[in-house]
Amino acid sequence: MSEAIVTVKSIEQTNKYSKTIRFDWDAEAKPGQFIMVWCPGMDEIPLSLSSVDDEKSITFKVIGPDTEALASKSVGDKLRIRGPYGNGYDLSSKRILVVGGGIGIAPITPVLKCKDVDAVFAARDAGEVAYADPLGKEYCKNHWICTDDGSMGEHCNAVEMVKKVLAEHEYDEIIACGPEVMLFFLLKYLNEIGMKCQFSLERYMKCGAGVCGACMCDEHRVCKDGPVFTGEQINKMKDFGTGRRDACGTFVSYR
Numbered sequence: 688m689s690e691a692i693v694t695v696k697s698i699e700q701t702n703k704y705s706k707t708i709r710f711d712w713d714a715e716a717k718p719g720q721f722i723m724v725w726c727p728g729m730d731e732i733p734l735s736l737s738s739v740d741d742e743k744s745i746t747f748k749v750i751g752p753d754t755e756a757l758a759s760k761s762v763g764d765k766l767r768i769r770g771p772y773g774n775g776y777d778l779s780s781k782r783i784l785v786v787g788g789g790i791g792i793a794p795i796t797p798v799l800k801c802k803d804v805d806a807v808f809a810a811r812d813a814g815e816v817a818y819a820d821p822l823g824k825e826y827c828k829n830h831w832i833c834t835d836d837g838s839m840g841e842h843c844n845a846v847e848m849v850k851k852v853l854a855e856h857e858y859d860e861i862i863a864c865g866p867e868v869m870l871f872f873l874l875k876y877l878n879e880i881g882m883k884c885q886f887s888l889e890r891y892m893k894c895g896a897g898v899c900g901a902c903m904c905d906e907h908r909v910c911k912d913g914p915v916f917t918g919e920q921i922n923k924m925k926d927f928g929t930g931r932r933d934a935c936g937t938f939v940s941y942r
């Protein structure tokens with residue numbers, strides 16, 4: 688784990704809603720780990736690595752002031768990064784189906800590159816998911832795309848797509864990253880069929896290194912003990928699918 692000043696090597700529009708910044712950084716990182724990113728004009732934010740080679744990348748959805756500040760960067764600009772943080776995915780299972788929902792496709796991209804896996808890419812529309820199709824074609828034996836509005840792939844949500852895939856293919860484990868509502872209903876289904884899984888969770892993060900307690904989900908520090916947790920661990924978390932702490936540490940219910 689280290690802190691570094693890196694130079695933006697490229698910045699591209701990945702899809703309708705997100706951008707990818709590439710930079711050289713020779714730190715060792717595992718698929719599923721994240722970094723804390725800062726530059727003048729923004730607060731420091733956590734972003735997963737969408738590439739873990741020596742040329743690393745972050746892929747982020749532009750949704751507020753900090754991601755807007757990052758999106759305005761140009762080639763040659765500097766970023767201060769810390770990390771990599773978190774545990775990353777355990778890729779020891781033989782037959783893995785990865786499931787990425789929305790911007791959750793970005794953190795699972797390194798898994799596709801370092802392990803023979805099949806993938807489900809789910810999004811609300813084609814603008815959000817089209818970039819994943821070439822990834823699936825390049826790295827997966829099988830991949831499936833689904834959209835909420837039917838504008839690309841199957842017209843269904845991620846959980847319905849996983850049900851269809853599991854009706855015809857066998858896997859030992861499901862690895863997923865995406866909105867908590869998707870993970871909540873996916874876990875419910877996987878519990879029903881007794882399927883092993885690991886999900887990457889998101890909570891508000893300040894230190895990113897297990898010190899401040901901002902990211903607690905029950906008794907777990909999501910930044911240090913996670914962000915990847917097994918289905919067994921998540922089944923015991925009362926906060927999962929219920930609510931999360933905001934920047935001030937106040938618990939905010941989803942309902």
Ligand SMILES: Cc1cc2nc3c(=O)[nH]c(=O)nc-3n(C[C@H](O)[C@H](O)[C@H](O)COP(=O)(O)OP(=O)(O)OC[C@H]3O[C@@H](n4cnc5c(N)ncnc54)[C@H](O)[C@@H]3O)c2cc1C
Nearest residue numbers: 732733734735746747748750751752753754889890891892
């Ligand atoms: C471990 C982890 C990995 C992440 N990886 C990615 C990724 O690869 N790509 C991506 O697009 N997004 C990722 N995120 C989410 C990303 O950190 C937020 O989208 C970003 O911080 C939004 O900041 P903003 O100022 O643009 O938006 P705001 O309007 O400030 O916030 C929008 C949303 O982002 C959340 N957010 C804001 N600041 C933080 C923070 N410090 N920690 C956690 N959540 C925050 C808010 O709670 C809110 O729900 C990740 C979050 C975590 C915890």
Ligand code: FES
Nearest residue numbers: 893895899900910
């Ligand atoms: S963000 Fe500080 S303990 Fe997790």
